[in-house]
Amino acid sequence: MAEKDTVREKIVEAAKKRFSHFGYAKTTMAEVAADCDMSPGNLYRFFPGKLDIAEAIATEDYLKHLEHMRKLAMAPGKNAGQRLRDMLFEELRRTYHKLEKDPRALDMARTISQERPQFANWMLEKEREILVELMNEAERRGEFTIADKTFTAEMVQSATMKFRYPQLWSRLTLPKLERELDGVLGLLVHGLCPHLSAEVRAATHAAA
Amino acid sequence: MAEKDTVREKIVEAAKKRFSHFGYAKTTMAEVAADCDMSPGNLYRFFPGKLDIAEAIATEDYLKHLEHMRKLAMAPGKNAGQRLRDMLFEELRRTYHKLEKDPRALDMARTISQERPQFANWMLEKEREILVELMNEAERRGEFTIADKTFTAEMVQSATMKFRYPQLWSRLTLPKLERELDGVLGLLVHGLCPHLSAEVRAATHAAA
DNA sequence: TTTCTGAATAATCAACAAAACGTTCAGTCT
DNA sequence: AGACTGAACGTTTTGTTGATTATTCAGAAA
Numbered sequence: 001m002a003e004k005d006t007v008r009e010k011i012v013e014a015a016k017k018r019f020s021h022f023g024y025a026k027t028t029m030a031e032v033a034a035d036c037d038m039s040p041g042n043l044y045r046f047f048p049g050k051l052d053i054a055e056a057i058a059t060e061d062y063l064k065h066l067e068h069m070r071k072l073a074m075a076p077g078k079n080a081g082q083r084l085r086d087m088l089f090e091e092l093r094r095t096y097h098k099l100e101k102d103p104r105a106l107d108m109a110r111t112i113s114q115e116r117p118q119f120a121n122w123m124l125e126k127e128r129e130i131l132v133e134l135m136n137e138a139e140r141r142g143e144f145t146i147a148d149k150t151f152t153a154e155m156v157q158s159a160t161m162k163f164r165y166p167q168l169w170s171r172l173t174l175p176k177l178e179r180e181l182d183g184v185l186g187l188l189v190h191g192l193c194p195h196l197s198a199e200v201r202a203a204t205h206a207a208a
Numbered sequence: 209m210a211e212k213d214t215v216r217e218k219i220v221e222a223a224k225k226r227f228s229h230f231g232y233a234k235t236t237m238a239e240v241a242a243d244c245d246m247s248p249g250n251l252y253r254f255f256p257g258k259l260d261i262a263e264a265i266a267t268e269d270y271l272k273h274l275e276h277m278r279k280l281a282m283a284p285g286k287n288a289g290q291r292l293r294d295m296l297f298e299e300l301r302r303t304y305h306k307l308e309k310d311p312r313a314l315d316m317a318r319t320i321s322q323e324r325p326q327f328a329n330w331m332l333e334k335e336r337e338i339l340v341e342l343m344n345e346a347e348r349r350g351e352f353t354i355a356d357k358t359f360t361a362e363m364v365q366s367a368t369m370k371f372r373y374p375q376l377w378s379r380l381t382l383p384k385l386e387r388e389l390d391g392v393l394g395l396l397v398h399g400l401c402p403h404l405s406a407e408v409r410a411a412t413h414a415a416a
Numbered sequence: 417t418t419t420c421t422g423a424a425t426a427a428t429c430a431a432c433a434a435a436a437c438g439t440t441c442a443g444t445c446t
Numbered sequence: 447a448g449a450c451t452g453a454a455c456g457t458t459t460t461g462t463t464g465a466t467t468a469t470t471c472a473g474a475a476a
Contacts, residue, residue: 025459029438039451041440050438081401117379135400144400152400155391159367161377169369169377171325183363191399192343192352192360193289233429237468247421249470258468 008046010036012060015053023104024054024111051115054108058119065094066126073134080138081189084156085182087130092163092181096174099167109165128153159188216254218244220268223261231312232262232319259323262316266327273302274334281342288346289397292364293390295338300371300389304382307375317373336361367396 014035018027029050033040047053072086099106113120131153138144146152162169163181172180222243226235237258241248255261280294307314321328339361346352354360370377371389380388 028436040438041452042450044439045449138400146400151391152395155388155395158370158388159392159395162366162369180363180366183359184367187360187363187367187396187399189400191395191401192346192354192397193399194350194353236466248468249422250420252469253420 004046007036008056011043011046012053012056016057019054019057019108020102020104024108051112054112055116055119058108058112062123062126065091066130069127070130070133073130074137080134080141080143081185083134084131084189085185087134088160088163088181088185089178091127092166092177093174095164096166096177099165100174106167110168113165124157128157131156156188159184212254215244216264219251219254219261220264224265227262227265227316228310228312232316259320262320263324263327266316266320270331270334273299274338277335278338278341281338282345288342288349288351289393291342292339292397293393295342296368296371296389296393297386299335300374300385301382303372304374304385307373314375318376321373332365336365339364364396367392 011032015027015032018032018035021027029040029043032053033043036043043053047056069087069090072090073083075083075086078086099109128150132149135144135146135149135152139146139149157164160181163177163184166172166174166177170177219240223235223240226240226243229235237251238248240261241251244251251261255264277295277298280298281291283291283294286294307317336358340357343352343354343357343360347354347357365372368389371385371392374380374382374385378385
């Protein structure tokens with residue numbers, strides 16, 4: 001079984017190289033198999049199909065990214081709004097740079113999210129867990145007031161959809177996208193209605 | 209000149225019928241010309257090209273829709289949040305139903321927004337004007353506090369992108385989309401931070 | 417002169433054949 | 447028996463050819 005995992009890893013590594021070098025569509029199972037000194041048929045003892053190899057690569061990659069985002073979401077010495085901002089900016093920059101420096105990654109991303117919508121769902125769900133943690137912490141400190149946190153996390157994701165696969169939905173440059181994300185987050189955090197600034201809150205306390 | 213406009217209108221009408229019956233791609237300039245009892249070449253004295261006829265149709269249609277939205281945005285006896293909600297719900301429902309009952313409209317929408325990105329910009333800009341009017345009115349009544357209204361309108365549009373061409377970016381049903389839009393608007397209006405409810409505001413006034 | 421036509425042109429599309437590919441599985445090797 | 451191969455199969459992609467189509471423009475009609 002440990003042996004099997006080693007072989008699996010070997011396949012993933014070979015595929016990773018091919019995919020990033022030539023793109024998902026342009027690498028064949030035969031090539032990946034050859035890189036691993038095995039026959040094409042043998043790949044299927046480790047993965048149900050080509051797309052599943054891509055999914056394994058994407059999963060590995062995203063789990064690393066999630067760790068990073070969790071750190072930003074829980075960073076000490078910052079208020080909740082700032083941490084939310086850091087987290088979503090990190091997400092924007094990561095995907096932007098990934099697709100920028102390696103346009104070959106785009107067809108893989110596109111194929112996966114088209115053929116495996118459930119995978120895109122899984123990513124959102126994982127991110128949502130972090131958002132809920134962030135909100136719990138924020139509420140504990142009185143920074144946010146949120147009734148249904150999972151629902152609210154979904155709404156935050158919905159409102160920031162545009163920044164999740166930036167070059168899929170617009171041709172904006174990174175600085176423009178950052179400015180826009182900043183603006184949207186400002187709205188999400190403070191709202192359009194007059195909000196409870198520090199001074200107003202003090203006044204309210206005095207009145208009580 | 210009045211004569212020219214009549215001919216233009218005739219062409220638009222003929223094209224409208226063809227486009228909605230057979231789709232944009234499947235109707236030929238020759239057919240539209242025949243419907244107007246003229247030669248294909250003559251169409252080009254009135255429109256630079258086929259796509260410009262489609263754009264004229266879309267413009268006419270959107271201007272009607274804008275009027276409707278402006279009415280909702282300025283409806284008396286409702287607070288600003290409610291009017292914003294009515295306006296964006298109308299937008300969602302309109303495009304959803306249009307593309308639902310007439311999937312032929314989709315290829316036209318897709319072609320226009322692909323080949324003429326500036327047209328999509330024009331639509332957003334026009335809608336933004338209404339949003340700014342709504343915000344001005346809301347600020348006058350103390351319902352919203354907004355520094356840069358045009359920028360804020362842009363951010364509202366950015367956060368609600370997903371609901372603008374619903375079936376282009378997701379496969380959600382109308383009820384699910386409505387629920388989600390409602391949630392996002394709740395967030396945009398009230399924000400995540402504790403906000404100034406009516407009672408709190410009264411307390412603040414008392415303290416002052 | 418001004419308005420319009422319709423054949424000419426160049427670009428795009430559709431249909432079809434050939435090649436390449438993902439996937440399977442009968443059978444070989446260890 | 448379990449691990450693996452590679453030819454075979456059906457699907458998808460690619461390349462090619464012929465037809466359609468948007469657009470132009472020289473010239474006819476008004």
